[in-house]
Amino acid sequence: DGGITQSPKYLFRKEGQNVTLSCEQNLNHDAMYWYRQDPGQGLRLIYYSQIVNDFQKGDIAEGYSVSREKKESFPLTVTSAQKNPTAFYLCASSPSTGTGANVLTFGAGSRLTVL
């Protein structure tokens, strides 16, 4: 079955450490996204990529980095520069054009806690 796999599901980090969240999709979607979800707030876009080797900053990119070396993979690194990284992180993918571009398929999410 096609879908998106995120790992790890739970992650604990000490302050000052970088961590990388994995996101892999086998849906043959061109576009991939990283969102952050905090209680009482809407999803906020961190980074997105519409094609391999290209990505754009979203609304809250500071303290995060991404790469898109393969169509299937879009890992997110949470750096020590991110001041409040404890959150639920969601990876998503979609076809790249038209209204279908907004019909997102999400991974199960990664919950990051900073100790």
Next chain:
Amino acid sequence: GQNIDQPTEMTATEGAIVQINCTYQTSGFNGLFWYQQHAGEAPTFLSYNVLDGLEEKGRFSSFLSRSKGYSYLLLKELQMKDSASYLCAVSDSNYQLIWGAGTKLIIKP
């Protein structure tokens, strides 16, 4: 600025009907989307409206009025498994989704 408003929480009874409202102000409009998210899980796509009117999908229907900046999601014959958060999102002029904070729906027996 861009803004999506929906109620924080609603309670309904199993077997009943509930309407979840969403109002929006965005720079451009390319569709309004509804997603369902069970606690601790990923959102899943429910429906979308691009033109005014009602879209029906089984027990779920979604309505849009672009002139009023208003949509609602109607859930009929509520089941306990419908307990979840319902996220309203608008596609703006750049086809980027702007998300509401979600409405937590509690279903009571």
